[in-house]
Amino acid sequence: MTAASDDSSFEVVELCAGAGGQALGFKRAGFAHRLAVELDANAYETLRTNIKGTIEINEEKRPIVQRGDVADPKVFAPEEHREVALLAGGVPCPPFTIAGKQLGANDERDLFAWAVEQVDKVRPRALMLENVRGLSLPRFSGYRQYVLDRLAEFKYVAEWRLLNACDFGVPQLRPRFVLVAMQEDDAKFFKWPEPVPDDERMTVSQAISDLMGVNGWEELEDWKKAADKIGPTIVGGSKKHGGADLGPTRAKRAWAELGVDAMGVANAAPARDDKLLPEPGPKLTNEMVARIQGWLPGYDWEFTGKKTSRYRQIGNAFPPPVAEAVGKAIMRALKHEGKAVSRESPDHDPVYKVLRTQGGFVSAQNLAREARLLNEVAELEQRITQLRLDFEVEERALSDGSLAYRLGEFKAFVGQEDHERHERFNKNRSKIS
Known part of the structure; x- marks a missing residue:
């Protein structure tokens, strides 16, 4: 992919920027x-090393890269960035990850709903937020519907899309759930990026064989045959866990099939006489992991800190080629390139929609009918149970013994000064990454 030259008239404000996967992709998109x-202090240092310069706000010059809790008004004041071209971020993933507890709105790390609220304060032309595949599951259909409806209130057209990194030239699967929202005049020109042709997909061996063979490893050709596949998702982990490794047990087995020992990260490439068998294979170095995460030749970036910190920064990043592809799609829409097409935000949770639209108590029978549920009793119970995880849902018994429901408050942090998120965040701040 060829990088576009950046244009100061198309600026981006990036929240929860991590170590810069999105930042590099957006820069290459223009x-x-x-x-x-x-x-995170380590990711902040990496960002500061790679992104130079200052911005002038209220006649005061400040660094472009700033460290702190983005929900703290002293760190990020949305009114200072009104009408920026793009508001973006990779807000924390643990609230939605399949491997975690999926606490969603009840997790002190959840900033997704808060980030959506900033849209009405910043009024960007476009919003892009990305998260893990778990957010796409039925468990969070009500959460997603809340986000879509809130953006619609702000006069933005929004859509979610599950994107696999391997479809954009990255040698691992890495599915990410991406939200793009645009003001109505621009949304008509937005089109999701197309996957690369199959013959342009990159395998692990294609991405890192030069690094793996830098010391003249004699068994490199045999390793290349085993590793000529797309890799499983790199898992960066968090401060709550131990040292660097490539993921849970199933991921380690998948890496072993590619001739990679996933139990840690190496300091150097294999020596000339290292053996491929009977071991699963060599460990990856951080430089190799970065390639597999999308920092391919031409995507220049310097990671700072110690080995484990560098690994986590890389492993938790949004692959730059994916950010670039989405960034270019947004840029084309902002420039009104291509053919305009009418767009609407799709529905994700019909039960939530009915409850929210009607406002008061809705009988179970009417709710199931209006939401067009196929298996009325079982499906309605399941959906109400899911909604209760992120929303207050009131229940009332009717005279005939049936139930009625009313949708109450959203439990997520959206900026409330008295929200319990603040206490939990401060208590666990040293473990949040």
Whole structure:
């Protein structure tokens, strides 16, 4: 992919910027950074090393890269960035990850709903937020519907899409759930990026064989045959866990089939006489992991810190080629390139929609009918149970013994000064990454 030259008239404010996967992708798509905010000290240092410069706000010059809790008004003041071209971020994933507890709105790390609220304050032309595949599951259909409806209230057209990194030239699967929202005049020109042709998909061996053979490893050709496949998802992990490794047990087995020992990260490539068998294979170095995460030749970036910290920064990042592809699609829409097509935000949770639209108590019978549920009793119970995880749902018995429901408050943090998120966040701040 060829990088576009950045244009200061198309600026991006990036929340929860991590170590810069999105930042590099957006730069290559033609966006100039106005602000990048990150909590983690190590990722912040990497961002600061790679993104230089200052911005002038209220006659005061400030660094483009800033560190802290992005929900703290002293760190990020949305009114200072009104009408920026793009508001973006990779808000924390643990609230939605399949491997975690999927606490969603009840997790102190959840900033997705809060980030959506910033749209009405910043009024960007476009919003892009990305998260893990877990957010696409039925468990979070009500959460997603809340987000879509809220953006519609702000006069934005929004859509979710599950994107696999391997479809954009990255040598691993890495599915990410991406939300793009645009003001109505621009949304008509937005089109999701097309996957690369099958013959342009990159395998693990294609991406890192030069690095694997840098010391003249004699068994490199045999390894290349085993590793000539798309890899499983790199897992960066968090501060709550131990040292660097490539993921849970199933991922380790998948890496072993590619001739990679996933039990840790190596300091160097294999020596000349290292053996491929009977071991699963060599460990990857951080440089190799970065290639597999999408920092391919031409995607220049310097990671700072110690080995485990560098690995986590890389492993938790949004692959730059995916950010670039989505960024270019947004840029084309902002420039009104291509043919305009009418767009509407799709529905994700019909039960939530009925409850929210009608406002008061809705009988179970009417709710199931209006939501067009196929198996009325079982499906309605399941959907109500899921909604209760993220929303207050009131229940009332009717005279005939049936139930009626009313949708109450959203439990997520959206900026409330008295929300319990603040206490939990401060208590666990040292473990949040």
